Amino acid sequence: MEPLVRHKGKVACLNRVNVDTDQIIPKQFLKRIEKSGYDPFLFYDWRYLENGEINEQFELNQGEVQGASILVAGDNFGCGSSREHAVWALRDYGFRILLAPSFADIFYNNCFKNGVLPIRLNSDSWSKLAPYFKGEERWMTVDLERQEVEICEGMVLSFEIDPHRKQMLVEGLDDIGLTMRYQQYIEIYEKEQMAPYQRVYD
């Protein structure tokens, strides 16, 4: 996985709450067996009209956000289905950073497995942000090492992130490879604590 340490990118804003993974990628695109190539299907029912034409009203179809790699979104982003395809579609579209007041748990986990950084912003910061990004081309810099987002010159917000997940992103580590280092503990567990009626619940 490509390490993520510092990232400067153009910002797109989706000022909606409770964006569920059925909206991020509708179910008809979950039948593919590949792990990439999901870019055309991102937000499909919002991005395109029923006749297949571009929906000019949709936020991500506006000229000033083309090529954006940072997405600012509303509360509870990624709720609903566990489909990792939602993160693949965001990633394949070009997003590496997501900012929202909160994310759904499974979606949040899935981001880190794909080199996408979800940043939780407090609601105050967010309400300042959303109008700022409307109608104009904006850029932002995210420094994962320092846990800071530079919204514009002079406006820097800090964010919290679990140290384990941060390390995985910064080093671009493969999760499974890392776990293999703990194989001896897994073997001990299987030997000593696995039999169903030998379990001690305390």
Add this chain to the structure above:
Amino acid sequence: MGSTLFEKIWNQHRVYQSDDGQSLLYVDLHLVHEVTSPQAFEGLRMAGRSMRRLDLTFATMDHNIPTDNPFVVHDPIAKRQIDALTDNCREFRVPLADLSSAEQGIVHVIGPELGLTLPGKTIVCGDSHTATHGAFGALAFGVGTSEVEHVLATQCLWQSKPKTLQVQLNGKLAPGVAAKDVILGLIAAHGIRFGTGYVIEYTGSAIPFLSMEERMTICNMSIEAGARAGLIAPDGITFAYLKGRAHAPKGVEWEKCLDDWKKLKTDVDASYDKTVVMDVSLLSPQLTWGTNPGMGGSVEGVVPHPSEYADEAQRFAVSEALQYMGLTPGTKFTDISVQHVFIGSCTNGRIEDLRVAATVVKNRKVAPGVRALVVPGSKGVKRQAEAEGLDEVFLQAGFEWREPGCSMCLGMNPDIVPPGQRCAATSNRNFEGRQGRGARTHLLSPAMAAAAAIAGHFVDIRQWELEQTGGVAHGTIGPA
């Protein structure tokens, strides 16, 4: 201080605790289906890795399966995905309940039915409704495809410990009010994210009156409240359900397990991070009017007006939802007509659900212009229903009697609702486009869905005279 049920299971499964707060958790049961697994198997192949525990892995096919003739898959991409699961299971030697197996069905229906789901286990699956299995006092949650691959390779997962949320359900359900109404009412009252970051434990005086299938319906939709998992401490009803199931322990081992499982409850001096209380005896039958499971209310109510909401973002979300749903504020729910009815899914596709729906439709006819589907949750459920003659009841009323699968819950197979049409569904999500682009979904209980099929519009099931009076006898239906 004592521990909660969740903490007992968590602690017992912790293989390693890292300094940064992450736990490496052991997974006792990994359920696999065709949609979220192909990229995981591909990942193993590309890295030259093998599977750690074939004996703790079980696969089935459910999401894509056509329910008219499961063996004829017209959609070439769906077929490729089904074939990929068959090939992957053969290559890695994973046990698979495929279309010709008598055990095939929705992954969250067959786990409990086969006795794979047991108290105290950690259970994961690449599907958010894995929370269902928590009804047995197991810690069960949905994971993404990368985590599926991680479990295939290591049988473990890195997790940070969630907080605990007690949902205390008190009282006894009134006749005509179902487990589905409990979870819909709970989410309507507290919103779709009150469980985010938490594992729910459902407790309270209502629990002993709930059958295993009713408990599964409640735990199943924990994710619709934002919680990855929802548990109920196992009791006599749990053990009676499990005894004799194909994969459940037998003989001496069963007795030993029972001793163990009886310890699976929250200690009296344990505390939860948060508690919410609900008196279920006050509940009416519920239905949703909007585009997330929290946008719902009691059947005697009306479609709300966006101005009733304090928050601007909420007002916007509600007005968008009403526009999508084609509903006018102030309309009585019972005046809303439906064109489709779907009875099935991992939430409400089990034998008790079909029994109660059959009671409602018996000697009645589906309203003209309504297409009504019954999709049993598994081959096992279908066999049992047919043995009881329920298929005849449904067919005579004008329902379609289908083969098992996820079907119209998410419309990955050909069972979809056309744009602008309205569906009364016993499933779990009413998101935009969930049942098909432009489809308008209303979530409700099996009895309410069955009644809507007959009337052609929503009705308050409590006002219907049913042939077997009293509706469902909660908690009294034993193992099949």
